[in-house]
Amino acid sequence: xxxxxxxxxxxxxxxxxxxxxxxxxxxxxxxxxxxxxxxxxxxxxxxxxxxxxxxxxxxxxxxxxxxxxxxxxxxxxxxxxxxxxxxxxxxxxxxxxxxxxxxxxxxxxxxxxxxxxxxxxxxxxxxxxxxxxxxxxxxxxxxxxxxxxxxxxxxxxxxxxxxxxxxxxxxxxxxxxxxxxxxxxxxxxxxxxxxxxxxxxxxxxxxxxxxxxxxxxxxxxxxxxxxxxxxxxxxxxxxxxxxxxxxxxxxxxxxxxxxxxxxxxxxxxxxxxxxxxxxxxxxxxxxxxxxxxxxxxxxxxxxxxxxxxxxxxxxxxxxxxxxxxxxxxxxxxxxxxxxxxxxx
Numbered sequence: 001x002x003x004x005x006x007x008x009x010x011x012x013x014x015x016x017x018x019x020x021x022x023x024x025x026x027x028x029x030x031x032x033x034x035x036x037x038x039x040x041x042x043x044x045x046x047x048x049x050x051x052x053x054x055x056x057x058x059x060x061x062x063x064x065x066x067x068x069x070x071x072x073x074x075x076x077x078x079x080x081x082x083x084x085x086x087x088x089x090x091x092x093x094x095x096x097x098x099x100x101x102x103x104x105x106x107x108x109x110x111x112x113x114x115x116x117x118x119x120x121x122x123x124x125x126x127x128x129x130x131x132x133x134x135x136x137x138x139x140x141x142x143x144x145x146x147x148x149x150x151x152x153x154x155x156x157x158x159x160x161x162x163x164x165x166x167x168x169x170x171x172x173x174x175x176x177x178x179x180x181x182x183x184x185x186x187x188x189x190x191x192x193x194x195x196x197x198x199x200x201x202x203x204x205x206x207x208x209x210x211x212x213x214x215x216x217x218x219x220x221x222x223x224x225x226x227x228x229x230x231x232x233x234x235x236x237x238x239x240x241x242x243x244x245x246x247x248x249x250x251x252x253x254x255x256x257x258x259x260x261x262x263x264x265x266x267x268x269x270x271x272x273x274x275x276x277x278x279x280x281x282x283x284x285x286x287x288x289x290x291x292x293x294x295x296x297x298x299x300x301x302x303x304x305x306x307x308x309x310x311x312x313x314x315x316x317x318x319x320x321x322x323x324x325x326x327x328x329x330x331x332x333x334x335x336x337x338x339x340x341x342x343x344x
Contacts, residue, residue, distance in 0.1 A: 047109070049074045050125065050146025059308040060115040062154045069148050071108035071125035076144070082130040084108065091121025117152040117297055117314045117340035124148075151339070153311035155244040156292035156300070157324065160225040160255050164262055165285035168217045169278045171205035176219060179279050183221070190261055191254040195247075197229030218282065224291075225258065227251035255288060262286045296321055297340035299328035314340045 048058050049070045060066040070077060071086045086108030090096040097104055101119065103111040108127065112119060127144045168176055180203050187198055201223035208216045227247035235250075236243035265281040294300060294312035299321050302309040315321050315328035320341035331344035 048148070049077060050148065052144065052146070055122075055147045055149050057305075057307060058148055058150045059153045059305070059311060059313065060112065060150060062116065062152050063114055065103075066112040066115055066150060068105075068109040068111045069123060069125070069150070071110070071127050071146060073144075073146070082132070084127060084129045087126045087128075089124040089126075091119075091123070096123075112150065115150075115152055118338075120150060120152045120314045120339035122147055123150055151305075151308075152298075152314045153308055154295060154298055155248065156294055156310070156312050156326070157227060157244060158248045158251050159227070159291045159293060160251065161222070161287075161289040161291055162225060162255075162258065163220070163222045163285075163287040165282040166219040166221065166279055167282055168205065168219050171207065171217050175279070176203070176205060180219070180221065184223075187223075187258060187261070190257050191225075191229075194250045194254045195227070195229045195232040195235055196251050196254040197226050199224045199226050219279070225251060225254055227254075259286065259288060292326055293324040294321060294326055296323060296342040300326050301328070317341075320344045 047068045047070050048056060050056060050073050052073055058066065058069065071088070072081075084107075088096050088102075088104065088108075088110050090099075096102050096110075101113050103113055108125065110123065110125070112123075125146045125148070127146070129142055131140045131142045132138065133140065166179075168179075170176075184198065184201055191198075201221075203219050203221045205217060205219050208218050210216060227250055232243075232247060232250075235246060239246055262281060263286065266283040269276065269280060292300065292310075292312075297315055297320075298312035299315055299319070300309070300312055304316070305311065305313045312326075317337050317339060318331060318335070319328035320331050320336060320343060321328045322342050322344070329344070331341070333344055336344070
């Protein structure tokens with residue numbers, strides 16, 4: 001009977017918040033509002049100008065088109081140019097004119113189509129044009145060179161670390177174990193259908209001495225919410241572009257449901273219970289932290305890529321990322337000459 005009472009107690013705290021979720025509907029998430037990372041380059045920037053004697057970094061989301069790279073600096077672009085000629089050289093050292101992935105205009109503007117990590121690297125443009133002295137009969141050919149470092153990036157995969165506390169009458173009692181298992185089942189049910197999963201779930205019971213209070217027994221619960229639950233690959237196969245947008249949308253919706261569940265518990269306790277249950281949620285104890293992971297071959301670096309600090313940028317030559325870490329690692333055993341290495 002004690003186990004049944006415990007389950008009814010937990011289920012009641014589950015059903016009431018869930019009904020509120022259904023009445024409220026799914027509110028738009030940050031990911032639904034925008035698929036672009038917070039610190040990603042502005043998608044409205046259609047033209048990127050070169051700079052004399054300075055590399056220009058350009059970040060392009062994977063499988064998207066790049067902005068137009070202009071084979072001029074802004075100062076020259078606002079002046080008349082006579083007999084301009086443009087030569088674009090790709091990362092492999094060859095002229096890229098006529099390549100299928102290239103959109104090259106007659107005015108020397110270059111856009112790269114359906115950008116992949118293998119296309120990352122240095123794009124060099126040489127501009128030659130005619131200059132007249134005071135005597136228009138004296139012509140001089142001038143040259144200018146511009147270098148663009150074009151790098152693929154992708155949105156990080158979101159995982160949420162969730163910590164929460166419950167008050168309990170005693171620490172070393174079987175009812176805490178039963179409560180924890182019931183709670184995990186309820187939370188799994190709550191995010192059902194979003195192809196997310198709870199991982200690394202565990203709890204510890206501690207005796208707490210709070211200021212101006214006596215000793216209290218508290219259950220510290222922690223778990224992670226991952227977007228890669230059963231069925232996520234099948235969902236992604238239905239999408240032609242990369243799946244981070246969809247998986248991040250789903251895991252953010254799952255986070256919203258869990259936050260709603262815990263935040264509603266103090267209200268439910270006051271309305272539905274005459275006496276406080278032995279095990280109950282501690283108000284304001286919920287902590288949710290987003291942890292970003294990057295796909296193999298990509299990593300975050302706020303120093304090197306401060307213009308795209310929230311992005312997973314393709315690993316530079318000499319570095320690699322073989323798993324879903326957030327950062328690329330240096331490779332000292334072999335020399336890596338290309339971008340996006342996944343092994344050392």
